[in-house]
Amino acid sequence: MTSDEQSTGIAHIADLDRLIHEPARLMILAVLYVVESADFGFLMNQTGLTYGNLSSHMSKLEEGGYIEVVKQFKGKRPNTMLSLTDAGRAAFQDYRQTLLDLLSDLPD
Template sequence: MRDDEPALDRLIHEPARLAILTVLSSVESADFVFLQRTTGLTKGNLSSHLSKLEDGGLVAIEKTFVRRKPNTSVALTAEGRERTARHWDQLDLMRARAQAPADDRP
């Protein structure tokens, strides 16, 4: 990879985590069940990816009780929102470079 090529964020780029972050970038917060339904991930897989995203500072997880039932709410942190947006910008840049005529490519 050259120095001027866009770098992809490995924590974000993994498909399941990118799906989670994409969903979260369009809402203020989401509960665990909503994320599971929208991403199609199993409970264990979603939980594992959320832990990695939380450890990386990209999401905040809040566990509460609603009518005596546990409820897990997830939201992007400011850093998570910024890094997710930057990741999509990097993908757009890669696509634009690939679509440029060969003579215009760096």
């Protein structure tokens, strides 16, 4: 164990995945984590995000390889479906465990 990496202690919180840590994206991933697949409008309802914000966060999660985005037509209108990738699921689980470890083991 070197000086800057320790299994116990809280310094590893600094390494929290920033792509997940942003509240808007945390919400998106939390929804996708349980429903497996959701369309753009459903996610807007669940998260309270605007079109613009959901769109840009969606792009970042896609670029990071955490979600897959499938665009199709539902009738005559465009429809965007999102789902977690395996990498996204793994990263979310890791993020979740790190935070739970910190927050659970506190007094009061």
